[in-house]
């Protein structure tokens with residue numbers, strides 16, 4: 601099997617195939633016609649990771665054909681990568697080749713960019729990093745206009761910041777977010793903007809309070825909060841909670857309480873389970889929840905969260921895995937029907953599809 605091809609001429613047909621599969625998979629649940637949100641056909645990915653291949657004085661970005669995983673294929677560019685990554689790739693490679701201290705035992709390079717034009721480059725080594733590395737990396741950061749992080753076993757050196765500030769225009773607002781190196785952020789920035797817009801339009805006029813699980817850096821929280829009375833947002837990862845708190849402050853949002861809790865913990869607390877110190881000061885009984893917002897990892901919802909969801913009037917569910925979404929919708933069939941559906945092409949030229957559903961109580 602060759603490396604994936606990124607041919608814009610094939611894009612529409614590939615997306616049509618995915619939409620058809622979605623409609624077929626969800627037909628047993630009487631899914632309405634989905635709204636379809638395409639991606640830009642090129643330069644859509646805000647993240648890219650490459651192994652680095654050394655050959656004499658050369659170093660190259662390498663990709664691997666799954667059929668021949670030991671044979672590196674050197675690449676000069678990566679068409680899906682967002683503009684700041686595409687522009688930096690050849691400049692970084694040339695700078696590495698010109699500087700032994702930056703090049704030696706460099707194993708991998710991770711790029712993270714934002715729609716706001718910021719760029720972070722993580723250089724991962726199979727050797728300890730010394731002061732001369734930091735001096736060279738500081739020069740590189742200035743040349744490329746990027747944040748640079750050096751990683752090696754038990755070592756992390758940050759040149760600049762280990763986070764980026766994203767800014768997203770949405771419905772006349774300019775939303776600001778913190779995106780921390782190594783934490784989750786949506787890979788396709790423009791499609792993410794479309795997801796935020798779709799979710800806000802679905803929430804229009806519902807009112808009451810919102811419970812959000814898997815909130816990450818507050819991506820949806822910041823967009824949705826003004827449409828609800830109060831919001832209780834939860835997330836398990838500590839850096840993501842820190843980023844979410846930053847995002848709330850940066851957007852002057854004051855009706856959200858953030859709690860670091862896993863989905864099964866919040867489900868347990870909600871149904872009167874054990875007491876959680878992290879819930880101190882949060883009076884669950886004082887909320888008038890009308891809506892549950894969910895954006896879980898690929899594994900979908902655990903049994904406790906499904907139980908929790910079954911009691912809500914409205915469930916807004918964003919999923920990166922139609923298979924687990926199908927299973928979760930099946931489990932909620934007795935209580936909820938699909939009122940609206942959307943597909944978001946976060947991952948062009950792959951079989952992956954992001955979907956959104958509004959489920960309302962029967």
Ligand SMILES: C[S@@+](CC[C@H](N)C(=O)[O-])C[C@H]1O[C@@H](n2cnc3c(N)ncnc32)[C@H](O)[C@@H]1O
Nearest residue numbers: 784814815816819835836837862863895896897
């Ligand atoms: C698909 S991401 C969505 C994040 C966020 N909604 C966004 O749009 O960027 C899923 C998030 O769920 C978090 N997560 C994973 N397992 C979890 C669990 N059991 N309980 C709560 N959060 C979890 C991850 O840390 C990640 O931030």
